[in-house]
Every structure is written in structure tokens, then in C-alpha cells.
Amino acid sequence: MELRDPDRVMRLERMGAAFPTRLSFMRSLVRRMARERWRFEKLRFDVDENGFGTSVFAVHTPEWTYSLLIFTHDLPPEKRTDRVIAEAWDATFNLIDGVPSDADIERLSQNTPRQEAGRFTQKELVLARANRSVRLFEHVVGRLAAGQQPDIDLVVQVGYLMRTTAVYGNGKFGIADRARIEDRPEARGSFQIEMLAVYMFRWFTLELVQQMARARGGEDAAELDPETARYLGIGNATGLGMAPFLARHPRLVDRWVVARETALARVRAITSASDASAALFHSALKQARLHLVDWRVDDVQQTERITRLKSDLNVIAEIAGMLLPGEPAPWDRLYRIVALECSTEGQELLLSLMLEPHGALVDDLAEDLAASEHWQVDGEATCGETLDLLQSNFAWALAIDFADPVASEHFWYYSEEKLEPRLGRRIEEPGADREMPLAIARDVKAFAGALQAEDPDTPLGALLVRQPEHLFAAQRVQLSELHPYAEIRDNLIARGIRPIDILRFKLALFGASRFDPKSDLWTRISMYQGAPLPGSLDGPGVEGWSLSARPGAAA
């Protein structure tokens, strides 16, 4: 079974319709935690009735120990913003290699609350911060303190107690380079250490509201219902920063997409479905339908897409009912029919649902999802060979008319204000001379012009020494030969660009759900919603939690 065409998969319209799958980074991490029986413990939990203080929560893997050191602060409401340019937060934290000493805690107490303005060492693996949900956090504490459970509708509406506004890894502000830990089994996959920090922080937020409720309510305080606790994830506000990351990591993007597309191809190649896999599929489908009931957003376009998705799931259920389990090649036939009958979101959700019953067949693809982005150009290739490759793999870029100002209306840049990534208008705003290298289509097209002006037998290296401005595009073109999914095959500087499509693609790979676009530039999401907590990793819920249903709905 061939993989889907990159020209179809790597379009923003489809990338912006992605859903988490069982290969997503959070799912593979939780699977590993359960399989290897990771042990979690609270080493320190010094918070007052307002939740302010210092805490250390630890996890022991078979070989290593990691600790989450959390500082929780009093944050004036007027300072609460999800933007990178914020300067204060409700909680700031590090994931630390090992257990922090008293000296480490003292040192970090002077740095972690300052976030980007602090300095860190190779002992710190992650730096992050989070804010309380104004809508839900105090409500939950108050209700529990009064001996009551929180309003379940409000819990469902918000979905998290706190949301992260940045999670930094890989060397930022002096923390450990990825190379320091990349050989450890639990760190080999993509973003596993960052996702571990978020998982532990989610655990902390649940412990925090409980602790505060006890401090306020004493013996009358209620314990948060376990099913409600499990439903609560960690929120996240994601902005433009993810887009330049994807552009800088084409090989990694290719690895991620190859894994997902290979998994889909393996499932489509199955000649007959077992009763068990059919039952698991129908169960996942039912859960997804319940999930959609509570997926409500303000964004008009996404609301329309959710409405269509609900009808798509009816179509999928009807076709699956006919094909599963008795018909030959049922998964491929299901996929083909849905590709004709359903929206792009419906097709991508089907992909996720089809992988769900087939862990034994596809889970190996989630291992070792890492790639080095440091490669060298083959200068011995001729300009003619390079041009052929470019014309073959970048036809989508060559088709764009960059003489039309609309095609290059925007530029991406780092603001001097805390390096916040921003999107500007080329004509109206200053700074286009300092744009990030995200205009890949434009640059590759210019490179094509340079190649066409050369004798086809000229070594590429000779051209690049004379015109080194094409080195970046030359790398992308050569990369495309072995990495077909490395590029987003759309013009990222055109009028009408929707960065949230890029964000959703990456966030779905992470395993996020409840995409809640707030504009074309940023989105809210939930992470680990429905995932098992540390105390229940030996239970039945280790799988199948990606698109969780509200507490009680599945019963």
C-alpha cells in the first residue's frame, strides 16, 4: 500500500484538520510510563491555602529520576496574559535531571520565576510557566472546600485547571541541550521530556486544588471525583512560535508524517478485520461522537467544521457498519469511501480512529521519532540534476506568481520584545529585511532561476560559492529527494495565510485536542485530557483517551 501523496498531505488545508492519534507524543509517553511502571512521588509540597509555595514532584523511570520543581506565585489579574511578552505567571517550573538539592532550589527560586530573564544550567531540562484558568480554578477549590463537586458543565466547558503559556526545552536560556539526554530510552522520541513536564504539571494542578480545598475546608472538604480529575487536562495557548520550528526542522517533520502515513498504509493493507478490531473501532467512534458534543468554540469557521464533522461521523458509522468486520479489505474501502464523501476533518479523524484498534501493528512507528537537522549540501551534484529534482518536488512552489504582491504580502519576524514571533505586512510595516527564512516557496523559485541560468553540468558547489544566498534553498531541494514530507507545500507568506493550520498540525502530533482557534494567529488546546493519572497507569485507560468524553457520558 503506497503512502498518501505529499502534495495532498502537506497542504495547510489538510494539516489544519489533523487529529491526535495513538502515535502522538503524549500517547506514546503514557504508554511507556505504563509499560515500564514508572513510579511517581511527591518529594515536597509546601503550599499555603492560596496555593503559593514551592513543590517538588518526582518520577522514577527504570534508569533515571526526573523532578518537577514548581514555584507558585501570587499573580495580579492585570498581569495575567498568555502572550510570550508576559512577565509574571501563576506558576513557573523546571523539569530537572535527578532530584534538586537545596542549593538548586535556592538558585532556581531566583531564576525560574523570571523565565526568559533567568539563567539555567545543563541540569535543568525544561523551563515552563502556566496560569490558572480564571473561570475554573477557584470554582473547583471553592466547591471542594465546601464539600461539593465542581459544576460538571463548567469543567467540560473549560477542560483544565491551568494552562501553560510556554514550554521551553533543548537549550533555551542555558538549560540542557537535547544531546545531553537524547540517548536515554524515554527521551529518544520527539518532545518526550517536554511532554513529561506537562504530564507532571497536570498531576500537580490536581493535587494543588485538593490541597487548597483541604486548607480552606478542613475535614469538610471533598475529594475531587476521580473521573472528573481524569477529565481535566492542561490547557495551552499556542501562538506563532511553532511555525518557525517546523520550518527549521524539515527532517523531523518528515519523520513524524512518514510514521503516521505508514501506520495508515499498514492498516489499509489489512485484508480482513477481526471482530476485536471492529469492536475497538466502533468504541473509538462512539467516544469521538461524544467528544464532539462538547467541542464548542467561538470561532465561526471551526464551529461549521465541527457541525460537518458530526454528520461525517454518521457517514463513517454507516459505512463501517457495512464493512466491519466481514468484508474484504475493509479499512482501505472505508478510507476510500470517506475520502469521497466526507470533509477533510472527517477524513483525518477517520485516520485517527482507524489506527486506534491496531496498536500491535503500528505502535513501533512512534518509537525513536528524532532526526538531526544538520546536513551538508552535496556540492558535486550538477545544477541540471538539482533543477530536475526541484522541478519534480517543488512544482507547487514554481506555480506561485511572486510578481503579484499578494503572494508575498506577509513576513515572519522575531520582535525585539522577548523575541516574540510575529507576522507582519511587508509593505506597511518595517522589518521585512529581517524576516525569518519561512519564505521557502519564494526562495526555492529564485533558486530555480539561478539554476536555469547555469550550464547544466556546472557543479552546484560552484554556483553556491558565487551565489551563497541560494544555500538555504539548495539544502531544502536536496533534502526533498529522501524526505518527501519535509515541506509545508503552501506559500507561508501569502495573503490569507492561516498560521493556526500549522499550529494544529503540530499540536495534533503532540496529542492535543479541543482545538479552540481564537484568531488566525493562535489557538487554545487541551493536553492529556482523559489521560490516566499517575495512580492509575496500571488500569485499562492507558489507551484510547485522545478524544475524551465528558465524565459519565460513556457509561
Added chain:
Amino acid sequence: MNSLAGPFSISEIEFHATRAVAAAGAPFGVAAATGRALGLLAAQDRLHWDRVTAALTALAEGKTAASMRKSVALSALAAGPLMAIASGGMLVGRDIDDPGLARLIASALSEEGAVLPPVGGIRIPETDWAVIEAWFSRYLVPTSEASRLSGAGAGLVDTD
């Protein structure tokens, strides 16, 4: 004695140095290769940072004077690993300001194996890092009220 800035990670130096080199006039692909090399070399304490800052100045002056000789001070060599593969000794033959630095950059990019910084992080002479940062800051776009409000997501105060 010069005091030291840091501690830094490799990727942090790479990020800043790449954009510093770009701001001094090198194309981004060249700057990225150079920045990567500088991060690796710094982790191994193989750099004289004053030579790096001098090269940045030469690169920038070359750009403003439209002098080919100086404009390739870093960029020709940043194409170094490329050239090393493509045509062997072409690199050494080029008329550049600091062939020793150029060769160092090329070798760093050609070496195999992971490079780890010291556990305490990488330290760089403060005066030299200030030069890198000054170039880096030129890659950043000054903020305005309009760009604050419309250039990125989320509101400036969150009540959710």
C-alpha cells in the same frame, strides 16, 4: 581580566550566532551553518571569540563597501563544509580574512558524533558576547503598539 557571560547551551549560542551572522550580512543558509559551528566549537572551548567578532565586523564592512573580498570573510567559509566536499582545497585557496577561523568552522561541521557542553554550561568573554548580542539584536524587529496588538496571538490581559 575579562569577566564571563553565561552559562549558555550549544543551541542557545547557535540560535544567537546564526542571527548575528545573518544580521552582519551573510545569507541565512550560510549564517545557519556558521552558527551551528560556533555553538559546537564553543562547547569544546576551541574558539577565540575575538576572532569571531572581528570576522563579523569584516563581513559587515564588506557588505557596505560592496567589497567581494571582505563580504566572503565568513560567508565563503561558511560554505566551507560544502566546499570541502565539493572541491577539496578550494576553500583554503580563497582570499578570506581569517582562513584559520574558516577552517575551524568547516572542520566543526564535518566532524561526527555528539558534542556536549560542560555541565555548568558554556562561558564566553562578556565583551565578545556583547558584540554577538549587538549583531543579534539587529536581526530583531523593533516593537510597536500595532505589532504588539496584531502581530501575534492572545490578548494583553487574559480573563479566561
